[in-house]
Amino acid sequence: MLGRILTSGLIAGxxxxxxxxVLHLMFIQPVLLHAELYESGELVHFGAASGTAARPGFGLDPVRDGLSxxxxxxxxxxxxxxxxxLMALAEGRGAVILARNGLLWGVAGFVAVLLAPAFSLPPEVPGVAAAEILPRQAWWFATVFAAGAAMWLLAFGRGWRAWGAVAVLLLAPHAIGAPEPDGFAGPVPTELGALFAARVLGVGLVAWVLLGLLSGFLWSSGDETAS
Amino acid sequence: MTTRTISEARPASASFGMLLAALLGLGIVVLAGHVQADALHAAAHDVRHANGFPCH
Incomplete structure (x- = not known):
């Protein structure tokens, strides 16, 4: 069991x-590097004579991008x-795992890991004002676990109790609220921040759908060879 | 009888395998995405931002 999960998971991952x-380097990194010029003060958008939106050309940085x-x-x-x-757990409880419904597993993973926390703690471009790191990480993990449990109940739960729990698990972290900074002092233009958050969510959706598809495919094909 | 023993023994080791794999995965995500050690933070910086992890 462990070996099969490791094989499918590591290849799909x-x-x-x-x-x-690849999508990060194409679509996210240029926005990130542009924002870092404002973070460092090399570019200033308020009070500056020219507020050019032209993006400087950024080349590839072999070490930095390789690490990414x-x-x-x-x-x-x-x-x-x-x-x-989790797929193995679901299969043991009677669910059918295939590449096609792996897509849905991927969407559920995207909602749990990216969309749910982003609803109150949007993906941060470098240079934005933010609360202390530890409370933010604690809130992030709690939200991801709650949303993950909600996705599981949405897929496998039965009856109004399960649906009620889904609503509570999805809403509670945002009703409680994410840690927020004391003041907005970020030097990065809001245009870049918004573009960055949108790109992160878009790239994340593609990667998660692919992850679910490949996981479902590899897991189900492993089943045929095993039995 | 032998098959029964195997089919009864299987769920326990299977659950253990699932738990171990999930914990390993969680450990990787914590290490790559959340531990604030300077070297790790610098190396994983861009990916942390690009995955919506709280960074800095």
Whole structure:
């Protein structure tokens, strides 16, 4: 069991993480680097004579971008191991796991890990004002676990109690509220912040759908060879 | 009888495998995405931002 989960998860995670990394370098990194020029003070948008929106040309940085590729693959491998372990658990309880419904598993993972926390703690471009890191991380993990449980209940729960629990699990973290900064002092233009958050969610959706698809495919094909 | 023993023994080791894999996955996500050690933070910085993890 462990070996099968590791095989499916690591292959699916590495592939989805690689895809996420390529999209990251194409669509997210230029926004991030542009924002860092404001974070460092090299560019200023308020009070400056010219508020040019032209994006400086950014070349590839082999070390920095190479590390991003490695950590992206690592991060998605971590997600994949959890996703495939949950697929195995569901299959043991009678669910059918295939590539096609793996897509839905991917969407559920996207909602739990990216969309739910982003609803109150939007993806931060470098330079934005934010609360202390530890409370934010604690809120992030609590929200991801709650939303993950909600996705499970949405898929496998029965009856109004389950639906009620789904609503509570999804709403509670946002009703309680994420840790917020004392003041808004971020030097980065809101245009870049919004673009960054949208790009993160878009790239994340693609990567998670691919992760679910590959996990479902590899897990179900592993089943045929095993039995 | 032998098959029964195997089918009864299987769920326990299967649950253990699932739990171990999920914990391993969680450990990787925490290490790559959340531990604030300087070297890790610097290396994973862009990916942390790009995945909506709280950073800094």
């Amino acid at each position: 590495a592939a989805a993480g690689l895809c996420a990394a 590729v490695i950590f992206s693959m690592l991060t998605y491998a971590g997600f994949a191991l959890i996703l495939v372990a």
